Amino acid sequence: MVEIRLKNSKSRRIEVLQPIEPGKVSMYVCGPTVYDRAHIGNARSAVVFDQLFRLLRHVYGEGNVTFVRNFTDVDDKINARAAEEGRKIADLTAETAQWYLDDTRALGVLDPTHMPRATEYIEQMVAFIEDLIEKDFAYARDGHALFRVRSFDDYGKLSGRSVDDMIAGARVEVAPYKEDPMDFVLWKPSADDIPGWDSPWGRGRPGWHIECSAMAHSILGETFDIHGGGADLLFPHHENEVAQSCAAGHGFANIWMHNEMLQVEGKKMSKSLGNFFTVRDLLDSGVPGEVIRFVMLSTHYGKPMDWTEKKRVEAEKTLRKWYAAAEPGDAVPEAVVAALADDLNTHQALAEMHKLDGAELGAALSVMGLWEGQVPEWAVSDGADLSAFAARLGTAREEAMQTKDFSTVDALKSALTDAGVEVRMSKAGVDLVPGPNFDPAKLENL
Incomplete structure (x- = not known):
């Protein structure tokens, strides 16, 4: 069998994939928070881990790979977007989750084995938090449940940071219900106009980090082979996942993988720079x-x-x-x-x-x-003989170099461009490339 070697973010080394269950591989990847279209940065993670999924299926067989990618469908951004648009939250998340699937499928991304939604696992999250409180890794206060970061000695090992350094440089919320600024929320209260579920700490909703730990544990068990996501999730999301899962007594993931970020024309993607676009923007532009x-x-x-x-x-x-x-x-x-x-x-x-x-x-x-x-x-070029057009343009260019009359060359180039053909001319010759809007009908009378 082919030996697969992967960079483990936790050890910072290339390691041989040795499945926990010989011949079978399990993988969890953090999926989208569904409130809008996926931008191309989101798409990179989807494509990267789809490619890994395809490799694993090729090596181990389709039936021997379990791939879980979640949908976060309870989140403050979702609540804000639904309120802004005057829509039901469930309708918004259903629509945007389908958008995500439609857009990523257009990129050749296969559906994972499981696509759990956070709202389907609230009961498991509550039980997970109760267990952490019982083990004294978490505590409840003012309707919140929080994880005691300093109670977990290995906190920071995944991202390679110390707790003190994190406090000095991180954006941490100082709140009266926290014992320590670094403690992170497992559960928080919900107002009457936003989603909430009953819990031992009052009506509320889960924090972001507990979602993935609970879903991964429920579907893949205490330990699984690979956990993936974008590099932007390394801290605090994945660091917090490790802490709460390992504190609960789960081995969690053996190999952690992170894809790096995406830029556009050498610059960070930003709406203010005008270089921000979604997958759908690209697809719709051809x-x-x-x-x-x-x-x-x-x-x-x-x-x-x-x-x-x-x-x-x-x-x-x-x-x-x-x-x-x-x-x-x-x-x-x-x-x-x-x-x-x-x-x-x-x-x-x-x-x-x-x-x-x-x-x-x-x-x-x-x-x-x-x-x-x-x-x-x-x-498909629909039978258009672009090589013949390239030869004509090449001949016209040679003649124009002698006569200095480039009107014929310009006319041919203009007609080809209008038909959706990209014209590339160099010392090596003429190359014609049909573009996404290529219309061979426009070349019939040329």
Whole structure:
């Protein structure tokens, strides 16, 4: 069996995946808080861990991998958005959860084995908190239940911080119901106009961190193989998950994985900079889901990723070339599997695919989530002979270099561009790439 090696955020080392139950793998990944569309930063985590899911299924068999990705459907942001729009919270979360599924499926993301919603596990969360209080790792005060951070000696080991350093540099809430500023909320009171459930501490709702611990424990048991999420969750979310789960006596996750963040054209994504966009924004603008996924996979998950227009164009060009050369196949080349097994090195896997064609290329495209056995509609040129147009444009350019009259060249370029064809001219020649809005009908009379 293929040996899979993964970077463990907890040990900060590459480790061999050794499943707790031989031949079977369990994985939990923190999913979205559903109150709006997923932006492309959210999409990176979805694509990264989908790729790991696909690798695990390839190596261990589809029936031997259990993948859990939750929906957080109780949260202050959700409450605020529902109030702002005058909608029922349940209607908002149902709609936005479906948006998430629709948008990520368009990127080739498979549905996980389980997709639990936080509101379905309130009873388990209450029981979890009661156990922590009984063990003196948590306490109740003024309708709240809080975790005693200093009671857990290993707090900070996942993120590599000391409690004192955290207090000095962290944004911690100083509240009268806290014994210590670092203590974090497990349960909090709910006003009459927001969701709440009965508990030993009064009507309220869970804190964010307890949700994942309770759902992971309920579905995967006390110990499981892999826990994943974005690097922004390392602290405090994952640190708090470790503390409360281990304090309760659960071994929790053996390997922790975190994907790095995403930028746009070299800058942090921000609405104020005008470079913030959702997956749906890209899809609706004509960028195919396969192209978005390719760009995501072209950078190793452990490195910051930069979304650029140049990468989008190159990804589309490469995929068109591959789709033209691929045939359906099941035998994924060893070099591609080896790259993925080497800490999910998707960049290297894509590099190996440039050497392939036929059934080998088709099998590799499938395991990368880039092909379902037939060429996507957007990549079909509908019989347009773009090579003939490239030759005409090349000849026109050569003549124009002699006569200094570029009117014919400009007219051809304009017509091709209007038809949705990207025109690339260099010393090496003319390259015509059909874009997402390619309309071959506009070339019929050219």
